[in-house]
Amino acid sequence: MNLEKILIVEDETLSATDLKYKLEDLGYEVISIVDNGDDAIYTAVHQRPDLVLMDIGLKGEVDCISASQKILALDIPVVFITANINDENFKEVNIKPPYGFITKPFNVKNLERVIKIAIKRSKIEVKKADLARGIVKNEESNDGVDSQIDLKAEMEYHEGLKFKDRDENVLKAVDDPVKLIQNKPDNIYSILIVEDEAITALDLKGNLEKSGYHITDIVDNAEDAIKSAKENPPYLVLLDINLKGEKSGISIAEEINLLSIPIVYLTAQTDDATSNEAIETAPYAYVTKPFNKRDLEYTIALAINKSLNNMGQIYKVEDKVKEKNVEMKIEKINVLVIFGGSLILIIAGLLSRNVTWLEWVLFIPSAIMVFLAVASMFKQDPVKEWDVNPFVTLLVPAHNEEFTIRECVDSLANIDYTLNGEKNYELIVINDGSEDNTGGVLNQLKDEYDCLNVVTRVPPRSGKGKGFVLNDGLEISKGSIIAVFDADARVEPDFLNIIIPYLNDDKIQGVQSRIKMYNKDENFLTRMQHVELAGFGNIVRAKDILGKAGFLGGNGQLVKKEAIVNSEGWDGFAITEDLNLSVKLMINGYAIRYCGDTWVYQEAVPTWRQLFRQRSRWAIGNFETLFIYSSKIINSPMPVFRMFGVLEHVAFYGLNMLVFFGFIVFIVNIVAWLGFGHSVFIRMDAPLIVGVISAFGFFPSAFITLSRDRVSLPRTLLDVVGYWIYCFHLIPLFFMTFWQMLTRKERTWAKTVHTGDEEDSDAECIEENIDVGKIEVEK
Template structure:
């Protein structure tokens, strides 16, 4: 038995190859390595001998830089294919070859005469670091392969869903019978009515934060890619939040400048010195532009808050925002989503509809909160405990909607998410249909991704059945849209033909009348409750309901556009929403004016033509800031 153990120990010893012709150096290294239980190997600088030595797979190379036959830079590139770390040993020519040593990217370099402990320590660190790097590469490749497999699942599932929906619709048209559709739509109908009823219940009362209370430290992340139109106003709004303890802000603002090619970076530099709790992370190609999840994970690594908040780059908040929302993260609550409002909600029809849409979404989250703390994260205005983010594997950088992905992972793991309707983040509404569809296709793709990939995990999760059904219902929203509004169209056609063509029915719907009636009216109760929370006049409420009902028919073309994108795409990509800036404010009474954090009177950018003027006018200030930073 002892002989077997000894053999195993010898085989497991790391093999260290020393390339040198210096016998004194070789003898010292051999002694030091064997004392540390490393296997000593050696070769001279002959190309063939080095190649033969490398074929025997050493774990690390000690390279004597004084070997005249070896070009350090070329050698480092040569051994890249072998995936072997190396340490350079430098002698008398240290100053002359230092640049080449550094260019060869060694794990470390040592000076002759070598200190035994320094050699042993350097080798141990290099081996451990290389092992970790290798594992990181393996993990990354496995992740990429996993995402490729998921992409295949998503494509096949999308094809199946699209084919099923088209088949059912054609079946109803050709057979002139859609009774089956009434029974299918009873599923989302029941959930919509349950949510409407549950949203009427008042949410739990929470202990308010008072002056002098100890506050948990919060890190607020603001991802920014080409946000020159909005980033200054957003940062200043967030910097005005009243969340202090003992006179010091108990929060930090981390803006992640993700490969911006406009003036985002310069603007951030110009205001940094006036906002001490502002940190700026700059991501450059090829690392930048890969996805919002990767951006947030970078910030998470550098953050010091126990609670993490995420704002979009067009966000405005009231000064009491954090004191209002943080109490919702009490006890065993993992995350909280605040209400979202449009600061330009009255600019046009689309802006108003998005404001109502988020009101409807918020009302649904109130219901889910009341039904078991199974609310969801919606991107802008989300706050999550850092330990909960880390526990569920952080944000998925490959996910198109990283917020929904994170929320589902938290809920599957048994976590709880609250909804806070007491405070809101104000953001910019999209003003044209093309941009709106681009954004909504991304959202819909994110929902389908989550549904197709996490459905088995939801079923297997050790959580109550009601919670499982709540998660599935939420992420299945876009799946039912086509059939829901097809059902509306059939019902409306039948009503029209029945009245004007003498009791004629285009497509039969023979389920009990209560089934059809519930399916038709289920759209309205939850939305009426949601829109009423802003206390509009009765005429305004009726108009909003009617307009929003018509607006919702955009979900029909959206379904087909989303399916086309999912079936034809070759990789998961993230397309950000373009923010044009705070040009029109409809809610001055809701958004407090800035406390005028000084930015040295730097003028805002009004158009692309102003960029050159901006740089000329502020170049001295920017240079000073860059030197300080």
């Protein structure tokens, strides 16, 4: 049997040691004792304890409030322990409420109850969020909390009740918790008192009304309690266990839970059997009589705000899932129109042997390619150094990356970017539920590099998409600039010193570095991916020159943290979270630059099968963005050139499929002319200039791209022809992508498998389809 694990955060050694022995006597495992907020955060997110016990008077640069908020954001429960709690520090604590508090000197039995309740409630709230997002289903879990959770029933029950005013405060509790807590008007919260002793009930009513609460009712039996809760739903039920009649308070707890109303037990029952039975009903607190009036008031306030916060998060998740369901319907409609229209036009053109329409369609992307190729030859705007270089957080998501993670960390941890002789960055690797030896390698690396911190994500949250992983890293990051790298990344030591100046402009919120393939010479496919990414860089350079419409490419992207937060973080449901963030940033009026002066080396996939899996994910992400964000892009305040660049970028896979279909028609005519004497087999009657640009607009960009790397002329010609042949894969990719989008019922993320250096290329590659949210399409 695995013991539940607890992390103690206490700066008084004697108190911490005493608490450790008490917890071990109670049957818990104390995984560590730390004395400051920084260590608390990184120990918690790496070792994932079941609970963090934290002193409210913590010393150091990172106080208990900041530390607890970061830990709570990653769904690790926190309970505060304190010798002195007052109105001022309680308000600060309650902004992002913990799962409880306990005052010193504490009773061991009370300590045990608080811990049990916090762990149980945390599991329930995490499970509810997972159910709402579709990560798990009730029958898939054996975590011992299923009896308290029937989210669908709870929400349906909730739907028909008079919860309008309370629901508004639920959303306020999440959107502006500071205002809701610090400026709480009288009677904003209502309480139902369920107590069989009339004098105690009246005394409670008087004290709570003096504190600004509204008492909806006082009842002394189970039946009236349920009736009152349904007819006039309160924000909290203060529930005694002993009631008049046959039913106890414990017996009605499950029905009250269905109403999404938090319970605080207030009882004289202190025996283990009764308290354990009550705790199984998942109350927000268990207070024994006689009670301290001030502590009871704090307990009630904490329970109400925690409940509002929990429900608000569920509502937001539900709204997001509904939004994504609608988006998926929109996507399918657009796919049908474009997929069907393309097929009809192609078949009709082939049957009639006239595809003049195709020349005109090809003219658009081909002219764009020529235009961008010419624009890329101009100089980019200069950059300027910072007076004081900003602190940077490097984020690396890692899911089953045992072959590449060591080289990646070695490279990133040795970047030469300092301030006053100290490293001016932190490196956070998020181990996303890896089932290989990624965790073991990271544990070894932690001993080697002080700047390295490891976040551990565990099932069922782990392995659901890169956006969710990055958001976890964002929660604990210290940097004002966030740099994202894949687990196969390698950079030069001067990487940050070169790229950071691109962000020294209030109008610039992001920058993308160039990407190169370190295994480009492995085979034809890896070489062409190197050329392809170089071409992408050249195009983004042109867009930078024209209107700062660069794009974030996943690996080697840097974004100001404030801009990410203002854009609501990475979209965990998005197949390509980097493209999604890029578009959101520019819709919000931000600009993104491109830096070709430094680069990130990454691994090119060596087989066609892996390439199609990777590129179909990229293509789906592009089409998702095109279908959902086109109207928002057009209606946004971004400059015209930037808008044009964004729309062209998200339409890339559709436009280029047509380009290479046009090449097929061209080749068929050449074969017909040379082999069969037909001057034209499939007619293309557009003006000559249109035909020339349509046929050859692809090549200038490829030549310019390769010339920047000073490749020899023979090699350049070979690479251009090879890349031209390679790009014909865009035709089957287009139809394969649309077919996948039409037939899928949920979003999945096809993770790119990394094998490491060439000598590791024979390592077993396990390809993965990772569910991203499991959004079911409503019929």
